[in-house]
Amino acid sequence: MFKENLKMSWRNLIHNKMRSFLTMLGIVIGVSSIIALITIVQATMNGMTSEFSSFGTDKITVQATGTPLKQGLIDSDIQKLSEIDDVAGVSPTLTGNTTVVYNGSEKKGVSVQGKNDVYFSKTEDLIETGRGLNRLDIENENKVCLIGSNIAEELFWGEDPIGEHLQIAGISYTVTGTLKESSSFSGASNNDAVIIPYTTATAILGSGYMNSVDVYMNDSNKSEKITSDIETVLNQSFNYKEDSFTIINMEDMLSSINKITTMLSYMLGGIASISLVVGGIGIMNMMLVSVTERTTEIGLRKALGAEPKRIQQQFLLEAVFLSLFGGTIGLLLGALIALVVCTLIGSTFALSVSTVLLAFGFSAGIGIIFGIAPARKASKLNPIDALRSV
């Protein structure tokens, strides 16, 4: 009986091709906008997530503005931080701008960063040629440096800079390596930077305070415990003064991004579903017209022995057919739009299974919800009145 009804419904939709198509259009637009919006949002957010992950989820960043008396962290704080359980290493950063001179050519306003060996052992893809800083460089306050790709180009003109001497704020440093060119928009670019042992940076940059420290973890699952330990250390260090430091945990950032993604998907999906509801009303409207048009046919079918529930099923199937077809076309169209947009903005296109299921579930649901009223109307028609209405 189901198969027969399927055939009948199909035949009827085919017969009214134009009308069926126009009715379907509402669902097509609704489903395609849902699919396109959700897919684009997810692709963009995935891109952002991977950018953030490239910062490393195994570290916690501490920004310390300190107090008027103590304007940042000092060596003993670094020492205490590195003694916290499950901390693999601590990498402080001292930054400032100064003039760099090589062979008579000078470059002003170069960003000089004081770092330590931990930074080099924990950061991947950092060094292009030569070597990074090691523990001895830090402890012995060696006058060595690594230079960014732009500096290498502008001061050395393609010459190998390793072993050469560079004047940084008037002090001579030996170049031990060059840094890889970085293109990441979110990672602070090292292209224009010079990196020196932080222990030697105090003299150049004037202040002995460190305002930024990366704490590396052995186990990122313990980030909560480690974060609270860091807080304890810093609170003691800054005498519990408010706003003297902030702790940025990449893990937390990522989960906030995920929350935002989910929220945005729901919100945009919700807005787009309004058009789906409008499409559903279109289906209901067409089905009601169809029932009225086919009153005699319904009466005849009943006279020939069609049970009410059978008539109901036939009309319901028509509505579900329409919305499922609309849903399929909408899915393809939405995926196409998302693909084009993703290509244009340079994110990776990925259609998730849940999105596809959502589209089908939604359109089938719309078909049933908006098809049930016309179908019931058809099944309740009195055959005598229906036959008389010729």
Added chain:
Amino acid sequence: MSEQILNMTGIIKTYQMGDDDQVVLDNISLTVYRGDFVAILGPSGSGKSTLMNMIGCLDTPTRGQYILSQQKVDELDESELASIRNKEVGFVFQQFQLLPRLSAIQNVELPLVYAGVPEKTRKNRAWKILERVGLGEKIHHRPNQLSGGQQQRVAIARAMVTEPTILLADEPTGALDQRTGQQIMQLFHELHEEGKTIIMITHDVEIAKNASRIVHILDGKLREEFAHV
């Protein structure tokens, strides 16, 4: 006498018209036996179609008892009525009532679809019955590709394909010219001779004379005439 297949006693049908009740069928009693060919004859507005709907289980009486093939029709619900219409009654309408989008054979098949007969058997039976009414060559024609008489033959084939207990025809020749009408009557005669039970409704005395038994209806009241027995 042969087996009783239809028995109506004291059937009353009223329609509420404003404050008054309009009595359309007034205390009707009718018995039909297997193999009968009954004509129900009456002028326009006398309640013929109402009676036919009642016999065909499309309508239920306001009062009275109706038994069709041992089943008390007045006690059945919607879906039981659908099933009894499908099995026991074959309708032939004045306006043929074929579905315009279906071919002749598909139209004839329809009652079998609702009876749940498998497709192969269905096609076979529909085709045989179309042959029987002389349309074996035209089974794939749409109604609009057939003449009025041919369309009525398709309708008769559709009414008979389930082998119903009674064939119920409301003005079957009403939309046809006299000659074609006579051909349809000829077909009814043949079916009657084959042992089918036929109830035909008409306002035309000449057409009614084709039947073996005539029942007059006037203002909702029946009067039997034993013309030629």
